[in-house]
Amino acid sequence: xxxxxxxxxxxxxxxxxxxxxxxxARFDLTIRDHTVTGIVKEFHPANPHTKIVLEIADDKGKxxxxxxxxxxxxxxxxxWREGMVKLGDKITLYAAPTKDGTDxxxxxxxxxxxxxxx
Amino acid sequence: xxxxxxxxxxxxxxxxxxxxSAVALGGLLLxxxxxxxxxxxxxxxxxxxxxxxxxxxxxxxxPALPLKPEAKAKIDAYHALxxxxxxxxxxxxxxxxxxxxxxxxxxxxxxxxxxxKMLVVVYEAHTEVRHIYxxxxxxxxxxxxxxxxxSFGRWxxxxxxxxxxxxxxxxxxxxxxxxxQAKIVExxxxxxNDDGSKVLIANMTLTDPAFYTQPIKSEKKWQYQPGVRLLPxxxxxxxxxxxxxELANKKGAH
Numbered sequence: 001x002x003x004x005x006x007x008x009x010x011x012x013x014x015x016x017x018x019x020x021x022x023x024x025a026r027f028d029l030t031i032r033d034h035t036v037t038g039i040v041k042e043f044h045p046a047n048p049h050t051k052i053v054l055e056i057a058d059d060k061g062k063x064x065x066x067x068x069x070x071x072x073x074x075x076x077x078x079x080w081r082e083g084m085v086k087l088g089d090k091i092t093l094y095a096a097p098t099k100d101g102t103d104x105x106x107x108x109x110x111x112x113x114x115x116x117x118x
Numbered sequence: 119x120x121x122x123x124x125x126x127x128x129x130x131x132x133x134x135x136x137x138x139s140a141v142a143l144g145g146l147l148l149x150x151x152x153x154x155x156x157x158x159x160x161x162x163x164x165x166x167x168x169x170x171x172x173x174x175x176x177x178x179x180x181p182a183l184p185l186k187p188e189a190k191a192k193i194d195a196y197h198a199l200x201x202x203x204x205x206x207x208x209x210x211x212x213x214x215x216x217x218x219x220x221x222x223x224x225x226x227x228x229x230x231x232x233x234x235k236m237l238v239v240v241y242e243a244h245t246e247v248r249h250i251y252x253x254x255x256x257x258x259x260x261x262x263x264x265x266x267x268x269s270f271g272r273w274x275x276x277x278x279x280x281x282x283x284x285x286x287x288x289x290x291x292x293x294x295x296x297x298x299q300a301k302i303v304e305x306x307x308x309x310x311n312d313d314g315s316k317v318l319i320a321n322m323t324l325t326d327p328a329f330y331t332q333p334i335k336s337e338k339k340w341q342y343q344p345g346v347r348l349l350p351x352x353x354x355x356x357x358x359x360x361x362x363x364e365l366a367n368k369k370g371a372h
Binding site: 023024025026044046047048049051071073076077 | 201202203204205206208209211226242349351352353355356
């Protein structure tokens with residue numbers, strides 16, 4: 001086994017699972033009025049951050065886009081309750097966009113299908 | 119606005135005067151009165167905000183710290199690693215540690231359960247738990263470094279004084295990084311707002327001769343939140359689920 005392969009394996013062993021890695025640094029949190037509407041493909045309220053995947057159709061075409069959101073606890077205190085967002089729902093996110101303009105964003109606020117906001 | 123000492127303070131002083139006159143009746147009686155005069159910090163506490171004050175701005179510039187050059191070099195090296203990605207301990211489900219936990223814990227509430235010989239402080243974020251021992255101090259050989267250290271407290275009138283030692287070096291503290299030589303003294307007291315609601319004030323002094331040229335002082339206010347319950351803060355479950363999925367995929371591949 002080469003030294004470089006050993007180094008690669010060592011680095012991989014030190015890398016935590018991807019889902020444990022959260023950072024808001026890639027989002028422009030100064031933009032708070034940007035909205036995105038789509039169909040819910042995934043909605044995982046979690047700590048430290050929630051994962052939301054929406055099917056979005058715009059001039060770039062139809063695709064699934066992943067968003068990061070507040071913690072489960074913060075959404076709960078803002079009014080979210082279990083079952084409020086279901087797969088297939090059409091929801092809107094007030095989402096701070098990515099700094100580099102790629103798909104995704106940080107969901108500052110969620111507008112559920114029935115209009116409930118949290 | 120905080121304008122007057124909480125009634126507990128007045129009650130305590132009166133009780134203390136009563137206790138002084140009762141010394142002749144015996145130490146046991148005195149101890150009982152003094153214990154009864156202590157304020158009760160038990161309950162859920164949220165971040166206090168002055169009435170009408172705007173929400174604090176995330177990432178607002180902070181005054182420079184009186185760091186020693188070698189400490190600054192360590193902290194700069196840490197930030198060179200993480201600033202671009204924005205990685206934080208909390209993003210990796212690691213608790214804040216002292217003094218970040220007692221100075222805000224990410225804006226989440228905390229719960230205090232007060233006993234005669236110990237206070238238990240639970241910070242909702244990452245379900246961090248601190249035990250503040252009031253009875254017998256642990257033996258030195260039984261202690262080891264931890265992100266929240268070992269906390270031993272005492273009552274001075276209506277104030278709770280807490281000394282925390284045995285901290286791990288923590289260059290990843292968001293506001294006040296420190297070495298493993300750091301000692302943190304907290305002074306807690308209860309006051310009341312004009313509307314009678316309770317506010318807990320914590321004054322913190324961080325002394326760390328390895329990192330700082332002078333002690334660091336900070337104040338934190340907590341608002342009593344009756345009726346609020348602390349929520350669980352499960353953070354690592356997605357990583358476990360991802361691991362199970364990875365195992366299942368590997369098994370399916372064979």
